[in-house]
Amino acid sequence: xxxxxxxxxxxxxxxxxxxxxxxxAAFDRTKEVKLVxxxxxxxxxxxxxxxxxxxxxxxxxxxxxxxELTSPTYLIRAGWKSNTIKAGDKVxxxxxxxxxxxxxxxxxxxxxxxxxxxxxxxARLGGTP
Amino acid sequence: xxxxxxxxxxxxxxxxxxLAVGPYLSAQxxxxxxxxxxxxxxSALAPANLAKPRPAPPFTMTGNWFIQGGxxxxxxxxxxxxxxxPKLTPAAQQHFDAYAKAAAEGKVYRDDIGNCxxxxxxxxxxxxWPIAMVQLPTAIYMISGFMNSLRIVYLDGRTHTDPDIxxxxxxxxxxxxxxxxxxxxDTRNFIDDPHHWVDQxxxxxxxxxxxxxxxxxxxxxxxxxxxxxxxxKNWVGEWKxxxxxxxxxxxxxxxxxxxxxLNEHLQSTSxxxxxx
Numbered sequence: 001x002x003x004x005x006x007x008x009x010x011x012x013x014x015x016x017x018x019x020x021x022x023x024x025a026a027f028d029r030t031k032e033v034k035l036v037x038x039x040x041x042x043x044x045x046x047x048x049x050x051x052x053x054x055x056x057x058x059x060x061x062x063x064x065x066x067x068e069l070t071s072p073t074y075l076i077r078a079g080w081k082s083n084t085i086k087a088g089d090k091v092x093x094x095x096x097x098x099x100x101x102x103x104x105x106x107x108x109x110x111x112x113x114x115x116x117x118x119x120x121x122x123a124r125l126g127g128t129p
Numbered sequence: 130x131x132x133x134x135x136x137x138x139x140x141x142x143x144x145x146x147x148l149a150v151g152p153y154l155s156a157q158x159x160x161x162x163x164x165x166x167x168x169x170x171x172s173a174l175a176p177a178n179l180a181k182p183r184p185a186p187p188f189t190m191t192g193n194w195f196i197q198g199g200x201x202x203x204x205x206x207x208x209x210x211x212x213x214x215p216k217l218t219p220a221a222q223q224h225f226d227a228y229a230k231a232a233a234e235g236k237v238y239r240d241d242i243g244n245c246x247x248x249x250x251x252x253x254x255x256x257x258w259p260i261a262m263v264q265l266p267t268a269i270y271m272i273s274g275f276m277n278s279l280r281i282v283y284l285d286g287r288t289h290t291d292p293d294i295x296x297x298x299x300x301x302x303x304x305x306x307x308x309x310x311x312x313x314x315d316t317r318n319f320i321d322d323p324h325h326w327v328d329q330x331x332x333x334x335x336x337x338x339x340x341x342x343x344x345x346x347x348x349x350x351x352x353x354x355x356x357x358x359x360x361x362k363n364w365v366g367e368w369k370x371x372x373x374x375x376x377x378x379x380x381x382x383x384x385x386x387x388x389x390x391l392n393e394h395l396q397s398t399s400x401x402x403x404x405x
Contacts, residue, residue, distance in 0.1 A: 025231075025232055025235070025236065025237045025240075026237050028235065043391075045388070045391055046383060046384065046385040046386070047258075047275065047276070047385045047386075047387070047391075048391060050391075070257075071383075071385070072383075073258075073259075073274065073380065073383055077379075077380070099235040099236075125195060125257075125377070125380070
């Protein structure tokens with residue numbers, strides 16, 4: 001997947017949820033990015049779900065960010081549905097960015113246009129307490 | 130020459146040839162020895178095996194279980210926390226040093242699981258996924274929600290398969306026996322494959338042996354195992370740790386496969402931070 005480098009992301013706090021499929025070392029758990037943009041695609045799939053979000057950068061160019069999430073097994077237990085978001089929705093996604101500098105992150109939280117905030121999974125299933 | 134004449138001549142020639150070389154052939158090519166075909170054990174699902182009289186087990190592991198993490202006795206990897214990493218052999222130490230260097234540089238070392246290689250034992254038991262277990266008198270079937278990896282623990286008294294015929298695997302061959310209130314599972318016959326890891330930067334060889342002592346605690350809500358790992362090709366002595374799994378009654382495993390096109394959308398498996 002090729003994406004334009006650069007982003008209008010903001011560095012935030014620290015969160016370290018568990019991941020399931022692969023090593024989490026690709027992501028910098030000490031940083032967060034806040035992506036305010038428009039959903040391009042949301043894939044509801046095992047073992048991972050992912051969101052692509054178009055985020056305008058400081059030059060006004062739209063940058064395609066990839067955000068990976070855990071599986072629907074856990075998302076539905078945190079209140080998600082396959083149609084929670086769809087292409088064209090305005091969202092705010094917070095994630096830990098990939099260390100390579102590419103516009104990609106691992107999911108921390110999602111804020112919908114109506115203000116609802118969704119996380120990945122309950123603490124008893126590996127989420128952050 | 131008529132057809133019947135040709136047939137008579139041909140038949141006669143064959144008989145003469147047979148009489149001439151027959152004794153020679155039988156003297157030079159004795160009958161080959163019979164092929165030995167082993168008798169496989171009775172299947173764990175055979176009614177005759179299931180019906181054999183056996184003492185009642187002290188507990189059943191039938192249920193869905195989820196690794197307990199973030200607390201003493203927990204941990205997502207078999208790993209170094211809280212257990213102490215054993216003294217590695219020089220060959221294994223090279224891998225671990227490369228892993229540590231990559232980690233210090235914010236890179237990922239040999240993430241084979243992320244690239245669709247099986248996690249294998251012991252890592253498959255500590256993935257952040259539920260494990261469905263079905264216990265019968267003869268075997269326990271464990272199916273991880275992670276890639277639906279299958280592990281079978283045989284309880285019917287069979288021994289480990291002859292090394293000359295066993296098919297070595299990432300989860301190995303598990304044979305269990307009851308000792309009082311404990312299920313002791315001895316797993317051997319692992320695959321000798323460079324993609325089988327015991328932990329990040331710590332490989333497992335074909336000589337890996339894992340002994341797990343399972344107990345049911347917390348009124349049947351928690352499964353606990355003291356685990357001993359032995360692999361003289363990769364570390365010295367026994368590497369011990371304890372892990373727990375909580376019963377989860379509101380979750381079932383689902384079909385999960387490693388999908389190459391999905392991986393292309395996951396920076397954790399496709400970005401430039403990987404050390405192959």
